Amino acid sequence: MTKSFDSTSLCWSARCVLLLTGFMFFIQSPFSLTAQEGLGKVKRDAVNRLELTSDYQKARAIRQYPIGVFDSGTGGLTVLEQILELDQFDNRRQALVEKGDGRRDFAREDFIFLADQANMPYGNYPVVDKGAVLDDLIVKDASFLMGREYFTVDNHQNPLRLKAPVKAIVIACNTATAYGQLDIEQVIESAGLDIKVVGVIDAGAKGAVEVFRDGKPGSIAVVPTQGTVLSGAYPKAIQRNANLVGLDKEIPVFQQGAFGLAGSIDGAGEFVNREATSVRDEYQGPSLTHKTVRIHARILPRYGFDTQKNGLLIQGDPKIPEQVQLNSPENYIRYHLVSLMEQIRQADNAQPLRAVILGCTHFPFFETTFRAELSRLRDYQENGRYIYRDVMAEEIHLIDPAFYTARELYQSLVEDNRIRKSRNGSSQGEFYITIPCDATSPKDLTDAGGFTYEYKYGRTDGVIENDFRAVPMDHRSTSQEVLERLQQRVPNVWNLLSPSSK
Structure with a gap:
């Protein structure tokens, strides 16, 4: 959805610092991602397991199946929220109309959601040269949605086979869309299934381009994970649209x-620890000495960091600190937006920023x-001089790709004749989240029970499927902080959660 406020070719390499920290990218990128050649172990296993789903699919009317949605964490629930809210179509004619028809477009549909919390954030895998591991994780996410098995918190050995397969998959993750959509489609084809896959990147690009149909000059900013930046997917999608x-x-x-923002939102210990009162050895986020995501001491006031409630951990004199660690999502946002605006103001002949794509589903x-x-930042001054105003439009549109993804999903289901015609009762939802397997060595777990950074990003592709399990999302598998955020920020999703989950 386009939202606004009114305030009156580079080398592609994981070692390229400019790519890691962000850069201006004129939309001429030749980059394109392709599926991994052949079927690796994880893909072969997925295809074999999905043969049962193929038989099941043939035995029932597929339009009665639920819609599957997955993300690397709980951020993808912002996409599901937009799907649940969508009213953009005349449902009798299944046609796009200006103000909808007063009835939510997916009111007859059921949903299954998977948050791969154990393995998030996905954006770091390409940065540390673990793209093949990321591909495996993405295929496993989709395989779970298409399959029938899940585990429980109390039993990690014997899966239950009670879950319905899905009729469509929404990749509610920008990084997973960029790196894994073609891999998922390859598995679907190899398994003989007929399931449409919808990603979020093209939808976000469409939303940003709509802003420029008035012919006025300006620039677009994309704020995604570092992995999505490395893929080059957004500039290419913007150019195409x-x-x-x-x-x-141009x-x-x-x-x-x-870097670190998605992890901080979902409470990943390498990026935040709200109980901490001093700098931490395990911290992996931006700092004064980080090689690629450095907090610059000379512009420290521009960041406007909030020091309340341990949101910023400082060692030494606050005016001339020895160490600075971000410890809240809000401070990560402040750091990255200042870094973005510094890029723009230092660019030659910079056009005013008119649209910002929230390029990770956690960010909304x-x-x-x-x-x-x-x-x-538009109003920020030093010595009576505006620092960023010349490169910021008076009105900057925030683009949430979720809205456009929801619209594309509906149109896709119409094209395939998979819109559910009727139902008894209201929509139903099943929600799952991944957790480390109970056989995981304690040395590979953090105090909070998640994988350590070293273990998570040290794994090898082809062997990851046995160290985590998808279990129902509830108060036993999900932190109270996350559940409270869902209640506050995604009320329609919250209403779908079963009472036991709350």
């Missing part, structure tokens, strides 16, 4: 890889913070 609507002028695209949880910080 700009061409489709006849925009001939649109400058800036990317800011928001903090849309209010993004809007407030953009407004603050």
